[in-house]
Amino acid sequence: MSTAPQHCPSPAELDDLELLLTGALAPLRGFGEPGSPVTLALPPEVDTQAREAGAVELVDPEGLPLARVAWPAGVAEPLSRPDYGPFRRLHLTPAEVRERFAGRAVLVVTGALSDEQLEAARDLGPLVLLALCGHDRHGLPATALLRAGLVAADLLDAADVVAVPLTRRADDLRDRVVQAYAGSDRVVDQSELSPLPEPAPKPGETYYTYGTHSGAIGAIVRAADKAPDERGLVLFFTGLSGSGKSTLARALVDRVLEHTARTVTSLDGDVVRRNLSAGLTFSKADRETNIRRIGWVAAEIARHGGLAVCSPIAPFDETRQQVRQLVEDAGGTFFLVHVATPLEECERRDRKGLYAKARRGEIPEFTGISSPYEEPQDASVRVDTTGRTIEDALDDVLQALAAERLLDLTAEPAVERARPLSVVEQGPTPVVEQGRPSPVVEQGRQARVETPEAEAEAPLRILFVCTANICRSPYMEAAARHHLGDTSRVVVSSAGTHGFDAKPTDAAMAAQLQARSIDSSDFRSRAVTRELLDEADVVLTAEATHRTFLLEDQPEAFRKVFTLGQLAAYVESSGTTARGRALVAEAAASRGSASPGLDVADPYRRGDAAAQAAAEHIDRLLATVLPALTPED
Ligand SMILES: Nc1ncnc2c1ncn2[C@@H]1O[C@H](COP(=O)(O)OS(=O)(=O)O)[C@@H](OP(=O)(O)O)[C@H]1O
Ligand SMILES: Nc1ncnc2c1ncn2[C@@H]1O[C@H](COP(=O)(O)OP(=O)(O)O)[C@@H](O)[C@H]1O
Secondary structure, X not given: OOOOOEEOOOXXXXXXXXXXXXXXXXXXXXXXXXXXXXXXXXXXXXXXXXXXXXXXXXXXXXXXXXXXXXXXXXXXXXXXXXXXXXXHHHOOOHHHHHHHOOOOEEEEEOOOOOHHHHHHHHHHOOEEEEEEOOOOOOOOOHHHHHHHHHHHHHHOOOEEEEEEOOOHHHHHHHHHHHHHHHOOOOEEEHHHHOOOOOOOOOOOOOOOOXXXXXXXXXXXXXXHOOOHHHOOEEEEEEOOOOOOHHHHHHHHHHHHHHHOOOOEEEEEHHHHHHOOOOOOOOOHHHHHHHHXXXXXXXXXXXXXXXXXXXXXXXXXXXXXXXXXXXXXHOOOEEEEEEEOOOHHHHHHHOOOOHHHHHHOOOOOOOEOOOEOOOOOOOOOEEEOOOOOOHHHHHHHHHHHHHHOOOOOOOOOOOOOOOOOOOHHHHOOOOOEEOOEXXXXXXXXXXXXXXXXXXXXXXXXXXXXXXXXOOOHHHHHHHHHHHHHOOOXXXXXXXXXXXXXXXXXXXHHHHHHHHHOOOOOOOOOOOEOOXXXXXXXXXXXXXXXXXHHHHHHHOHHHOOOEEEHHHHHHHHXXXXXXXXXXXXXXXHHHHOOOOOHXXXXXXXXXXXXXXXXXXXXHHHHHHHHHHHHHOOOO
C-alpha cells in the first residue's frame, strides 16, 4: 500500500479535528460520518492518493503531523497534540477540564461579558468560562474573545478560561460538546445572565457589543468591533472573459482613490497570471490554485483592514466559497459581484480575439466555450453590462456597496477634480526648459538619443496602440501619416496589446481608409513589445484599458502613454501652446486621468456603421492632437 499523503486542512477543519481528537464530539470519531456536519474536503489529487493509501495524514500549518485519518472512512487517530495558534495553553481537553475544575459551574461564552453579565456571573461561584471560538464563527474574533475572557476571569473571584474550537457548522453538536467539558456540572449560557436586548441581532450580527462594556473589556470590544466601512474588504468580480470585470474593477478603484483616503490593491485575472500565477494553465486544478492564491493575498490584505479588488474569471463555485471563507476568517468582508454579461455579448465583443480562437479549437478549455462557468448564487450584486455604459453598470455596484454600508462612493468627491495644472504650476515634477523636456522626464529614451540637442532634432515617434492592431490603431497610423503629409518631424507606427501577428487591416476599417483615399494594403499587424514602447516618444492608445495594460508591465512609461482621447482633451481644455515633446511633458505633468469615456469604441465585427463612427471619432481626435505633437521648426 502506498504512503498516506499529507494535507493541511482549512482552519475550520483543523478546529473540527481538534474536537474529534479530544473526544469533545464523541461518539463521533472521524470526518464524514453519516448525518454528521463534520466533514473534510481533500483536493482531488490528495483524495486519489489517500484512497490508494487508505489514509491521509493531516498536518498543522507548519507541517507538523497531527492525525492519521482513515480514508475515505474518516476515523481520526492522533499523532501529536496540536500546538499551533495563539492562546494554545487555554485549549484543554474535556477530560482535563472535568478533572481540573470538577464542581465548578460552566459559563458558555461567545461574546465579551458585559458589565451586567459580569455582575450576574459573580452569583455562580467558581467558574469555568467556556469560550466557543471556532474559526468560522461570526462575532468577536477568537483572540479578542479569549482576551476579554481572561480579563473577566481576573475580575471574578475564581474563574478560568477554556478555549473550545467549536465551528459554526458543528453548532448542531454544541450541547454535546459543552456537556463533554462540563460533565455533571451546572451549565449556564452567557445569554441567561442578562436578557438580550430588542431587537435581536440580525443573522450575522453579534450581541457582543450589546450592554455596557467598560474598562479593559470595553477597550477590547471597541478595538474589535470596527464599523463595516473600517473593516477589511474584498470586492470580488467574477464573470466570463470580456464580461467587463476588469473595466468595472478599474473604474471602481479609480472611484475609491478619488473619493476616499483608502489605499487599494488590484488583483486582476490577467495581471495575476503574469505575476503571482505565472506558469499556471487553465486546467480546473490550475484555475483553482490561481483563485486560491488570489484569495490568500486578498484575505491577508483584509486582515490588516485593507481593500482588495479582484477580477479573475473564477468559474468554480467551490473555489469562490473558499475565498469567501479565507476572507471572513481574516475578519474581512467578502463582497461578490457577478458580472453577468451573457456569453453571446462577450463573444461579440471578443476584444482579445480569444473567443474566435476558442471556437476554432485553438484554445482548449476556454471558459464558456469548452470549460464551464458556474453562475454564483451568492453574489451581493449581479450586473449585466450589455448595452449599458460603464458608469451606469458601475452604479449598480456602488449602490449595493452603499446599501450594505460597506463603502459609500455614491456621493460626489468632496474636492472637485483639480483642473489640469500647467507645468509651471506643477512645481518640481517635469520641468520644461526652452521648449525641451528635462532629462528626468525622458529618462527612458536617454540610451537612444545621446544629447538633449540631438533629441530635440530627432523626429517625434508616435506609437498608436489598440487590442489586436487590426482596426483602430492601423487606422490611426495610416490616417495620421496621411494627415502629416511629408513632414519628417513626426514618425508614426502602431501595435496591439494582444496577438494576431501579421494580419492585414480589418476590412471595415480598410474601407474607411479607402473612402479617404488612404491605401493600407501593405499594413500587417504586430504585437507591442518593450522595445517599441521604449523607442516611442509618445504612445497613444484607443482605450484606457490598453493604457493600463502597457503601464502594468512598464509603469515607468507613464509620462508618455495616454489614450488618444485623453491627450486630445488635454490639448483642448488647457489651451496650451506647447508643441512636440514639450507638449507630451506638459500633458504628463497635468496628471489628467484616462477616463474610459474618452475611449475610441471598438468597431471590430460591429458592421460598417461602427467602423465609420470609429473612423470619424479618430479623425476628430487626430485633428486636435497631431498639430500639437508636431514639433516647431
Ligand atoms: N482557456 C482560457 N479560458 C479563459 N480565459 C483564458 C483562457 N486562456 C487565456 N485566457 C485569458 O486569461 C484570462 C482569465 O484568467 P483568470 O485567471 O481570470 O481565469 S481563472 O479565474 O483562473 O479561470 C482571460 O482574461 P479576461 O478576459 O480578463 O477574463 C483571458 O484573457
Ligand atoms: N457597461 C460596460 N461595463 C463594462 N465594460 C463594458 C461595458 N460596455 C462595454 N464594455 C466593454 O466590454 C469590454 C470588457 O472587457 P474587460 O473589462 O477586459 O472584461 P473582462 O475583464 O471581464 O475580460 C471592454 O472593452 C469594455 O469597454
